[in-house]
Amino acid sequence: MLFKFNILIQLLFLVFILLNCTSQSKKDAADFFLKGNQALSQKNYAEALRLYDEAIAKNADFSDAYLNKGITLLKLGRMKDAYEILTEAIAIDPTLVQANLVRSEAALDLGRLNDAKQDLAQIEKQYKDSTRFHLVKGNLLDAQGNSALAVPEYDLAIQLSKTNVEAYVNRGAVYYRMGSYAPAKLDFETAAALDPAQPQALNNLGLIATKQKDWPKAIAYFDQVLSLNPAEPYSLNNKGYALLETGKAEEARALIEKSLEKLPENGYALRNLGIYYQQKGDPAEALNAFNKAIEIAEPVELLYGLAGQAYWAQKKAAEACRIWRQGVVLKDSLATVEAARNCR
Template sequence: MLLTITKYMLFKINTLSQLFLLVLILLNCTSQRKKDAADFFLKGNQALNQKNYAEALRLYDEAIAKNADFSDAYLNKGITLLKLGRTNDAHEILSEAIRIDPTLVQANLVRAEASLNLGRLNDAKADLEQIEKEYKDSTRFHLVKGNLLDAQGNSSQAIPEYDRALQLSKTNIEAYVNRGAVYYRMGSYTEARLDFETAVALDPAQPQALNNLGLIASRNHQWQQAIAYFDQVLSRDPSEPYSLNNKGYALLQSGKPEEAKVLIERSLEKLPENGYALRNLGMYYQQKGSTQEALKSFNKAIDIAEPVELLYGLAGQAYHAQKNMAEACRIWKQGVVLKDSLAIAEAGKYCR
């Protein structure tokens, strides 16, 4: 699962399970329908491996139509639905696979990932606990467990799970990216950078790691280097909303506000509820002296009720520019409670 943590919009990999391309062995099977089901299943696996998800889904449905108790076909159909972003449907299909065959522990692992993506943390925990003995030496299991612990707010406990995942597989790119994201949020930027760089060494086009390296460069005010990282993501996916917004922020800091505004607005077209992009749009208007427009964007971001660094400090500054000290101090004091560093500094200066 791709985690979003950020000064500018850092994210983790959205954990979709690797393919379980299970080979069906038909022993003493004389049923033509079951043989046909097996053929459709194997063809579905081939399509899934080729990332032809629509065709894979059709073939698994054909297999299930021939054999309604074909648990492996339900499992791989569930994986396909996850790849298509149909997480609720995937969860239902995986539950059916488990109902048909309670020993099919692969389905519990994939369903745990689906539950995690849906925010059903207790369900994910129950599935992982059920299969922990069988999966104690699985890099995937420890990756998903680390993601769950992080989602539960236990980031320090997530790190050893990512460590174990990487001990079991030195090429688990998701574990490097997700451990790096946790290190970043904990303020361990050197460790985070090393994890992201390792992920890029394994896959030079890895978008999350490239984006996050751009964020570290941004923290160091290395704006051109940051832009170069974001451009690597955008060269392959020009509409990727996080890197669009992050590049926009870097351009704002580089004296190129009009270019920045274009990218930030494109990001908001893709993700209208992106609090960081709304904050950055407010910063653009603040730079242009359009205080009322800035406040509209800041207040939209505040209404989303997600943590956005510096947001309350900036909103208070906009009210201060309007000489509305009562509202400025109200916003800054809210920011103090939320540990907004700019709000803390401004409240200490102006509000008694």
């Protein structure tokens, strides 16, 4: 990410100053820090973490080392640890606004939306021309349910950097959820052109092809993701759905179950497993999968309509109508059709 390289450039400059004017202990800390930066730039995160710890052991007030340690922890997916380390960096040097920006990302990943908002508000003036700042602010607004307000932030991020891949992907995701598939597709295609190995862009292009029922194209996109990461759970499941729609049920089931092994709380994968059992004429097993998806309480297209069909196939009209009526409230299109047809 561009943000990471900007930080490394700035902190390297700071270290050159330290080398000229500090004690031997701080010089040693700076040396470990430089080596940590090199390891971080090479994506050797475990080594970077070790070297930053060495730098901090030599100089406990080395706020920049705490900052880059926080970035490394984010790369390792250790969001809570990253948040705590970045908080230490800010306590040591309250003017280190880079730490507030990175901490806002950690807070966002942890679901601490108010904390993320406070960090961004504190540094907004300094970062008004930062593509990374506007990307993170867009992500926060989207997480708060303000998707329409997130789009202008992504627009600003892209205006400031035409190569901000994440901004294209995230703006495209907002457009996709709004049903604006043409601009969503354009954003995903732009992201994939900038980074041909960008999994979210490729997966989402597959979803658009799925919407268009262009199954060969959809499968080709999902296969591109899986060629890079054979265990990627979303593309495994999405390819499974495409295979269900093209008469390859057993191959589909294997992929969907593999997806659930990696991500058990995926409502779409549970729905798709239910579709498999429906196709096999087993409404009881289908209903079991659909109900597990419902328990997750996340929006899943057609889920209530399909669950009602499973009850209906078992001659349980009252239960079918109950679940379809719930789906009508949730704007499930299939549930709306089934309720109108079968329930009085």
